[in-house]
Amino acid sequence: MQFRGLTEQEVRESRARYGRNTFADNGHISFFEMLRENFADPIIRILLVALTVNLVFCLFGQSEWYESLGIAIAVLLAALISAFSEYKNDTAFQKLQEEASRIQSRVYRDGRVTEIPVDELVYGDEVLLQTGDRIPADGYLLYGEADADQSQLNGESEEVRKTALPAHDGAPEEPATGRDLFSPHLVFRGSVITSGEAVMKITAVGDRTVYGTIAAGLRSGIERDTPLKVKLRRLAGYISIFGYAGGILVMLAYLLHAGLNAGIPMEEYFELPWSDFVREHTGIANFWSDALHGLMFAVVIIVMAVPEGLPLMIAIVTALNMGKMLKRQVLTRKVSGIETAGSLNILFSDKTGTITCGKPEVIGFWNGQCQSFRKLSDMTAGYQKAVREGLELNNQAVLTGNTASGFRAAGSNATDRTLLEAAAALREPPLSGSTKTRIPFSSSVKYSGAVLTDGRCLLKGAPEILLPRCRLALDNAGNRIPCAPGPIQKLLNDLAAKAVRVLLLAETLAASPDGRTAPEGDLILIAVVGIRDEVRPEARTAISEVREAGISVVMITGDRRETAMAIAGEAGLLQQGEDLVLSSDELASLSDDAIRECLPRLRVISRALPEDKSRLVEIAKSLDLVTGMTGDGVNDSPALKKADVGFAMGSGTEVAKEASEIVILDDNFASIREAVLYGRTIFSSIRKFIVFQLTVNAAAVFISVVMPLMGRAVPLNIVQILWINLIMDTLAALALGGEPALPRYLKAAPRKRQGQLINRYMLASVGTSAVWICLIGLLLLNSAGFQALLGFDPENSALTGTAFFTFFIFSTVFNALNARTDSMNLLDHITENRLFFAVMSVIAATQILMTESGTYSEMLGRIMNCQGLTLQEWTVTLLLAATVIPADLAKKYLLKRCGVNSEE
8 A cells, every 4th residue: 555644844734733742841850940949948948048147237247248158158059069960860861761762763754654753753644663663653553453562551461453444434533542542443652563564644742642641640749748858847947946046145145245345234224214324334335336246146156056068968968879879770860769768668569570580481381181391392293283372373472583593582572472482492483374363461351362264262361260261171192181170270379389470371162253352161271381580689688678677568460369479478578477468359349448457568469450559659658658669661650650759660661760760770679779778878977967067066056155154255256157167067068978878777767757857866966075065165265274284375365266266176077987977986987988088187187277387377377366386285185176086985885775776
C-alpha cells in the first residue's frame, strides 16, 4: 500500500494547531528558581530579618557596612551551594532523559519515508512501525498487524495484538484514555512493537497522549515537607526564642552598664519624673548614645544566636555526599531525596532486577507424570516437538542469530525471551508459519494464547488457573494420559518452595471456535516449566542491613504466593513466624484500617497489581511513616510520586524517573542501601555541626550577657563576633561536612518524622562545653589572681582581651574534635575526612597571624583589636583552650554510663 503522508505545509499547520510531540516542563526549574526556593529555608528567613535590621542601622550610620555584608555573604553562600548541587544533579538527570528525545522514527512525508526525531512528529503523521520500534505517539493502525508490549503503561507483561482499523469504523475523534489500552486498533506512546509491521496514523501528540496524561498528573498535588524540613522549622522556632531573649538580656545589661559608667543613679531613674531626671543629669545624652549602641549590639547577638552556618553546612554536606552517591550508581534528582532516604521507616520494593538479578533462566521441564528434564535435548522426539510448540509458537519474542553462532532472543518481555532461548538451545531452525493469531495476556485470565492455523490453541500461564482445567497430560513419548492433579500440585508446591517460578504449557482439546479466541473447557497439560531468577548475593546483605536499620521492607511481585515466599525467605525478608504474606486479592479484601494494623508484619505482596502500590503508600503515610517506593514503569509513577522518596530504576521509563527523587542506575537493592546510609550520614553530620555551632553561640551570648551585669565591658567586639560567627562557622561547615559514611549509622533506629533534631546527647554536649568555656573565660577576664597565676598583667586590659579572644577561638577548634565523634577516641575515622585538619589549620593559622608581630599581622591585629602575645602567653592560652577536651570526655563517659545515645 502506498502512503504519501503530510506535506511540509501540512506539517507546519498541524504543529501550529496541535502542538509539538513533547511534554510540558515536568517541574524542571532554572538555577535561579532553585536559588529563590532555597531562601524559603526557615533558618535563612531568620537571617534575612536580622540582615534587614542591620541594614537599617547601617543607613543611619549606626553600624559598619561590613557587618551587613558578612551576614549577606553567609546567606548567599548557603543558598548558592544548595542550588548549585541540585541544579548539577538535575542537569545530569536531564542528560539521561535526552536519550528518549534522540530516538528516530520513520515517517511518510511527501510520498517518501524519512527518519526524524520523535519530537518532530505532528498530529496526522503516518509512521512506519517495525519490530523493536518504540511507538512515538498515540494513534491507530492504518495498515498491517503487530504485537505491542504495553507493560510500561498498564503493568501487563503480555503483548496486545494490534490490527488495522477497518475503513468503515472511521478514525477516532477524541484522544484515547487508559481504558482504550486493550483496543485491537489503537496504539500508544511508550509501547514497543515486539513483532510484525504496520503503519500508524497519529491522533495525539505530547501531553495529549495517554503517556503524557499520566506524566501531567504527576505534576499536580501537594508534596508534604521532608522530615528534615519539619525538624528545622521547629529548631528555627527555638533558636528565634533563644536569640531574641539573649538580645533583650544583652540590651538590658548594656543599658545598666552604660548607666553606671555615665554616673546615673538607676534608683532615681525609677523614682523621679522624666523631666526632673533629665534636668538633674546632664550625662543623659551620652547614656542614650550608649543605649543605641547597646541596641545595635543586641541585634548582633540575635544574629550570633542563629546558626547561619547551618544552611551552608546542609548545602555542603549534601553536595559532597551526592557526588559520592553518584559514584555508587545512585543519582539524586532532588536534594530532599537523599536526607529523606535516611529517615525511611518503610520501603516497598520491586522484586525483579532489584532483589533478584533480573536474568531468569529455565531450570527444568516436567511432564504429566512429573518426570523432570533439564533441557529439551533430554526428551524424546515426540514430546520434544510438543514442548517446542508451546515455547516457540505461543511467544512474542523473536530469535536473532543462526544455528552456527547460536540464537539470542530479543523483544517482548523477560519471560518470553527466557522460554524462547530455552527452545533455541537445541540450535535447530525455529518453528514458524503456523500461528494464526495471538491471545494477549490479561490479569483477569492470567494466561496468553496462540491459535494455530490448524485450529489448535496453545496456552501459557498461571498454574492455579490452567491446572484445574487439565483433564489429559502428555507423557515422555508425547502420548496423552489422564492428568493427575495431585502429584502435579505437589510438584508445583515443591518448586515454589525453592523460589522457582512455574508456568504451565497447555493445549485446548477443542479447536478455536472463531480462529481468534481460546475455547472454554478441558485442556491437555503439555509441560510444567520452572524458571528461576537468582537473588542478588549483595541484596541479601543489603536487606539485612536495611532491616537492622529499623526499616520495614515489603517485596511486591507478580509471582504466585509460594514462589514469592521462597524468594523472600532466600533474600532474608521472611524470618519470623508472624511475618505476613498477602496476595493482591487478599489485600483488596481488607479495609484500610485492617491494613494499618497488619502493616508492621507485612513482608510480601504476591500477584500484585499496580494500584496496590499507591494504596500501600497512602496507608503508610497516614501512619506518619516516612515511605519509600521503587518502580520502573509508567504505571508505577503515581506510587513513586506519592511516596516520600521514590526510587526509580535506571532501566525504567522516563516518566518513572521524573516521578522519583532518586534514580538507582544499576537497578540494585544494594544501591538503595547506599542511599539510606548516605542520608543518615547527612543527618549525623548536621547534628555534629549543630553541636559545634550552638556551643560557640551559647558561650558567646552567655558571656556577652554576664559581663555587663558584672559592670564590665563586653569582651568581644562586633568584628570579632563576625569572625567567630561567619568565617569560623563557614569553615566549620566544610570541616564537618566531609565526615565519612559509617556502617554503624545503619544500626540505629530511624528518626521519627515529628522527632526532635536536637536530642539529649546534643543538649548535654552543648551545655557542657559552653558552660566550661564560659567559666574559664570569665576567670580569665575578671580574676586578677587567675590572670597573675597565668602570667598575664591584670592592668593590661588589651592583652587580657586578646588572650580571651584567642582562648575562645581555640577552645572552639578543640571542641570541633569533640563534636565530630561520640567516641572517646577523638581521632576515630579522622583520616577519612581530610578537610577537617585542613580547615582547622586555616582557622588556627589566621588566629596566630592576628596575634603575632609583623607588618601584615599588626595590620590584621588592629582590625580585630588584638595585640601580640608572647610564647609563654600563647602556651598558657592554648592549654586553657585544650581543657575543653577532658571536660567533654568526662561528659561522654557519664552519658554512656547513663545509657544516653548520640543516635537516639
